[in-house]
Each structure stands twice: as structure tokens, then as C-alpha cells.
Amino acid sequence: MEGPLQTAIQVCHENDQWMSRLPEKLWDIPLYNLALPGSHDTMTYCLDKNSAVSGNESKVVKFLNKCMPCIVHPIIMKWSTTQVLTVTEQLEAGVRYLDFRIAHKANDPSMNLYFVHMVYTTVTVQVAPTLRTMWQRGHQVIVSYEEDMEVEKHRELWPAIPYWWGNKTATRALIQYLEHMKRMGRPEKFFVAGINLTENLRYILVHPFGSLKKMTLQSLPYLKIWIKQQYPGQKKECINIIAGDFIGNDDFVRDVIELNTKINPPLQCQNKGAGTNSI
DSSP: OOHHHHHHHHHHHHHTTTTTTSOGGGTTSOGGGSOEEEESSTTGGGBOTTOOBOTTSOHHHHHHHHHOHHHHHHHHHHHHOOOOSOHHHHHHHTOOEEOOOEEOOTTOOSOOOEEEESEEEEEEOOOOOOHHHHHHTTOOOOOBOSOHHHHHHOTTSBOOOOEEOOOOSSHHHHHHHHHHHHHHOOOSSOOEEEOOOOOOHHHHHHOTTOOHHHHHHHHHHHHHHHHHTOOBSSSTTOBOEEEESSTTSTTHHHHHHHGGGGOOSSOOTTOOOOOOOOO
């Protein structure tokens, strides 16, 4: 294993227990008032190269992929992959927010569920945890679900967590969007500031040899500056979860974790201090 990925794996061992290492005086602060690193489209490291385009994509994309699969499908893969670390490696890297998109394949007679981002993953969703097995393994997790009807039926689910998605191709425009959202005021509980850029058809045509990874890596130095300027907390312009693509590159996870050193009870944006216990 070489290059940036090797560096990312090394970071994993340094940040895997970062929450439990923070001062006890901050353990009672609500998790939604802390800075938590997250990954956008967590499972795209295992997209299936032979997968059909998902049912949620436009008719144009489906048509082009059907007519010219040898040309279009590789392009789809380049612009769908947002992570290279496995979900375990992401957790070990310090990520504490995971973004899962789950779907059933059209015309699939099985009841299998897959993760999806334009195409489906090679792995299926395994849904068989019980309280006993979670407790025995020492696992703790908050599950947020976007479908209101399902949340009403299953009271153990957390309501949808707002995601500030800029839908921008340019880093400057994305930062301007995030600053605008901050001025509007943070949600009361959990929310995500997405530092992920988003391609569109025009951008892809102008960058025929590009990819989402190249697009992301070019933006990281500027996004790093923005991240280091943020403050976690309950005040209007404070942040909570920051989620990005290719979280193993640069110092993204470490920079988000270090924002918690600015906290000092009672919680105020401009004070110094540290973070919380493990989720």
C-alpha cells in the first residue's frame, strides 16, 4: 500500500479513540455541540463496476449508459466514488458520522438492499443487530433516517439530520454557501456542514480527464483554512458535523477533531478547551 492511502491508514491508529481521550469535564456536553468529522457517501469505495445505474438517476444518464456503456460507465464510476477507505478504516481514522444511501435494485427478485451513489455497491446491507449483541460488543450508535413516516413508526430512530449541501463545483462558491448558512443560524441539534464539491454535466465535459477525486484534492488546501477557522458550540455561527469526500487525504479528520480544543464549559464559541466521550 503506497502514497496518500498509506498516510491515511497511519492516521487511523492515531485517531481511532479520540473521543475517549478528551477531558472528562466535557463528557456531558451534547454531541451536537461538538465538532465531529464525517464522511460523505461513506460506502462508495466498493461501487460495483458492473452495476446498472440506480433508479434515482435521470433518464438521460440511463439512456447514455445503455447506448454507450463502454464510454459512459467508466465516467460514472470516476464521478461517483467519494471514498477509498473502507468503513472500518474510516472509523479508525476518527470519522464519527457515516452517510449511507440505501436502495433496492429494480427488478431484483431478492430482498437484498445495497448502498448506492449513481450505481450500486458490491456489498449488501446487513441488518441484524440486537441490543444484546450491541452491548456485548460495546457498540453505541445514533441512527438518523430521512423518511418521516419510518421515523414515526420506529421511535428508536433519530429524525433526519440537516445536511448543508452546497451543490457547487467551485471551492470559493462552496465556502460562500457555508458562510451564508452559518449566518442564517445553526439547527438546534445535529447538523452537517458538507465540504464536498459536486460535479455537473458542464463541469464533466470541460474536464474530460477529471474525476471527483481530482476535483476534491484541488480544493482541500482552501477547505482546510475554512475548517480551522470554525468553532463548535451552540451559538448561531457554530458548527457540528463536518463531512467530506476522500477523508483519508490531507489532515481533514485531525483538523475537525482539533476544533474541540476551542470549547470550554460553559459552552461558548470563542473559548478554549476540548471534546467528548465516544458515540
